[in-house]
Amino acid sequence: MEQTINRFVRDMSDRHGRVLSSRHDGLADLSETPEVLLPRLEYLQRSHPSARDITLGIGFCRLALDEPRASEAFEFLSSVTLSPLARFFLLITRMRFGAPDRAFVELRALLRETAVIFPDIAFPLFSAIAEANRCSGWCAMLPDGRLVAGLPEHAAHDLVLRHDGEEQSAELALLARPPGYQVWEIGNFVLPPHLPRIDILHEGRGLLGSGIDSRTVWTFEGFVEGAAEGLSGWCRYPNNLEASDHILVRTVEDNRTLFDGEIGPPDDGPQDSLLQAEKPRTDFLLPWQDMEGPTTPAVTVTDRFGRALYGSPIDPLAGGRYARTQAEWVATRFASAYPASARPTFNQPFPTLYAPRFAVPEADAPAIPTRKVAVIIPVYRGYEVTRTCITLVLQHRGANERVVIINDCSPDERITAFLDTLATLDGVTVLTNARNGGFTFSSNRGLRAVERDEDAILLNSDTLPPPHWIDALRRTVYRAADIGTATPLSNAATIFSYPSADGQNPVPSYEEVIETAEQLAACGCDALIDVPTAHGYCMYIRAECLHQTGLLREDVFAQGYGEENDFSRRAAALGWRHVACLETFVGHAEGQSFSAVKSDLVRRNLAILNGLHPGYDRMVQEWLARDPLGAFRRDLDLARLRHAIAGRPVVALLTHDRQGGVQRFVTERARDNLAAGHVPLVVSPHRAGNGAKDAGWRVIPFLPEDYPNITLPRQGAELHTLLRALGCDRIEIHSYIGAGIRDVHWVSRSGIDYAVYLHDYSWFCPRITLVSHNNLYCGEPARDVCQRCIADLGPLNSDDAPLDLLRDLSDDLFRRAGAIIASCQDVADRYRRHIDAPITLGQWEPPVPTRPATFLPKAPDEIRRILLIGAIGIEKGYNILLALARHVADHALPMRFVIIGYTCDDARLLATGVVEITGRYGEHELAALIRRHPCDWGFLPAIWPETWSYILTEFWRQNVPVITFDIGAPAARIRATGTGLTVPLHLPIASLATVLLTPWLLRIH
Known part of the structure; x- marks a missing residue:
């Protein structure tokens, strides 16, 4: 066995x-x-x-x-x-x-x-x-x-x-x-x-x-859409790897069978599914000629057990009939001398490419918003979120509000049992579909139950409505006679998302939902922000708008996605406005019912939507570019931030917009400031577009909550004003890169005390790392040589300031600073050669226990495993490492390099056959990775005078002796602690290989 x-x-x-x-x-x-x-x-x-x-x-x-x-x-x-x-x-x-x-x-x-x-x-x-x-x-x-x-x-x-x-x-x-x-x-x-x-x-x-x-064994996933050649789609039984895929196509009107058969297996055979993490989808194409050709009517597409594919039912040739009717109308409108067709029965005008607005008939609704409301909740999957949602709706409903729940033939017996317990409650109606019809079908069934003078709210069953949510939506709709719908903000609601506008927000706890809703209510914003479409996750619909516009189009949008957008554009064509409700916040788990096929439904239905409303996508993109909700999101972030600061002092940490050791240090400084009772604000350059006018500052509070919308123009005094208003008493300047020396110099003149931290040499070297021609350390030459270097190679600091202006502004900024802090004497000495200002030494990390390095001798043919850590680019010694690896391979030396991390070109290193690369890692993984790849000693090949090295600290933590070049802070730290070996920077490759093979023969520093 x-x-x-x-x-x-x-x-x-x-x-x-x-x-x-x-x-x-x-x-x-x-x-x-x-x-x-x-x-x-x-x-x-x-x-x-x-x-x-x-x-x-x-x-x-x-x-x-x-x-x-x-x-x-x-x-x-x-x-x-x-x-x-x-x-x-x-x-x-x-x-x-x-x-x-x-x-x-x-x-x-x-x-x-x-x-x-x-x-x-x-x-x-x-x-x-x-x-x-x-x-x-x-x-x-x-x-x-x-x-x-x-x-x-x-x-x-x-x-x-x-x-x-x-x-x-x-x-x-x-x-x-x-x-x-x-x-x-x-x-x-x-x-x-x-x-x-x-x-x-x-x-x-x-x-x-x-x-x-x-x-569950026969869990079914599938999707279908019309194509030029026939019905196209895919299906699978993900829990039954060897089951054959079988579909049936029947007419909607009289249930005639047009197709009944297997559609697989995939071309590479059924065993392919037994070599993949999940069962592959079986694609199919059923040609029109295998059904009823150009007269194929609306059909349902199901599996062998009668379960519909998403996208079914489908009227596959409706678009063709639409195009034919329009062609016939044009042919009669601009007929030849011998017209070949009769005039169609209706006039099909050319579709509009903009949003029309017509006057809305005066509504009969009262001026004070007290109208009755029916909350429509379609239910399918997601027992826990559904139970929570409905419980909250019932808990917070008022006397004029009732609930209509549609059980869309849920496969979850717990949901059915729960809804049965609600059916006898006053003000609750439970409708049960005989088959699974999807969100659009179920929503329409609920909307048909709405009374003439009753407004409606379409609500997803995975939402978290707070207290007073209906009142807030109703007030918004009745602020103007032509408002047809209102949609509240949410964590996941496309254009209505908050705090992050892209909707990539975590699902909030209910306490967070209530807190955000209360903050929105407290803002007292009286703006009415028009939107191109409502959102069906929570969509308040005025009765007159509903009755004039009609229901959702279940004939084309099937299970959902896009149906509320179509409704919104039809309503807009009749003169109704759609607005954002800025008085409440509704949580949203999103995607409970059909996440497995979401991308296909979105793609298909968006194509349909743009066919019905040409220019829809462009209209939405133009609205997003204007970002009418952006200012409100920023103001709400600031209101929340003021509440979170609660009188504590604020410190601003000005940094660049790149990754690396600077960001790690800034994060640690922010953590230290927070522990000391300050509220840290990380300020970095931000660019919303490509023009100079789009350049700005992004302010990210270092707090558990998310505040992604605090962006300010780079030019002008808005950052100064904000920092003073928030009680900022100190600024830490860590970098000007990305913002430019001019703008950071302007920040330094805000009247707030500041200190400068030296992480590189960008304050006097536009190349940042003192690396010049041939990717070698430049030796810090005279200013005219630096000018030629910049002219030849260009700057790397994302700044167009000439070298003289850069150094002049840096010198002025340094002279007015309360403190200038360097990590070690080597960095301070280099700066003093270029900028005359007092510099204080400070450790970048807490001291790490070290012990003297020991390079244990190896037998001549015993493999030496050399450890390198981190992201290794040109300045970090990539070219030296590549030359070393090729030398080792060419001479069959007993040495291998293990890189825990990655490089600027892994492929060339791997091709030598003497290099292993783990790839990117998280900081929490590093110690385990070092233990998993045991090595004899470490190598730091950086060719520039680094101002610190977190990698060296990690070597020390793991008791790995280190070899590095005799330049910069790492060499100074090694000499001070005796934890490794320093060698001349420009040592020939063959000599360097000898050092790495037999470091015990050399004097340890």
């Missing part, structure tokens, strides 16, 4: 390795052995963190190499996607490394939720897990819907089958004999189309896996 599984694991690892080698550059030249493949896959994973096939390959390789960490890959895949394959191999990993108790829990869920794969391996594996946990047996569903049960070979073979409230004795046929077990097929079971729960009992007790949820 164990040998069989070992061969199976190795075979799967090899096969998957060949698949990966054909997909990813950099793997094709490798043998597919796990030993060789694993480190390269781990490197690729860091640059492709979302590539699940790479994650699966890592799991396979680790398992083939008997590494317990194989479970990490399989656990991750099991948690983020529907992956029966990952769950299956996680069971193998559990049993191999002695965790049968965990395997028991995971197998029970696997048997209930997925169909069997690899039966020759699965049957003995399931039996071993059942035996290890003293179970009476196990049961499962095969890919074709048959049931099987595994029993100990000497156990009685009497099984009882139960589903839909009925029991029957199972008729058994022997299927397989894994060690100590017999696997039986249950012959008198046929899977019912309604996919019930199935229990299999032995001697009155459920087998391991009993309670098979056949609806």
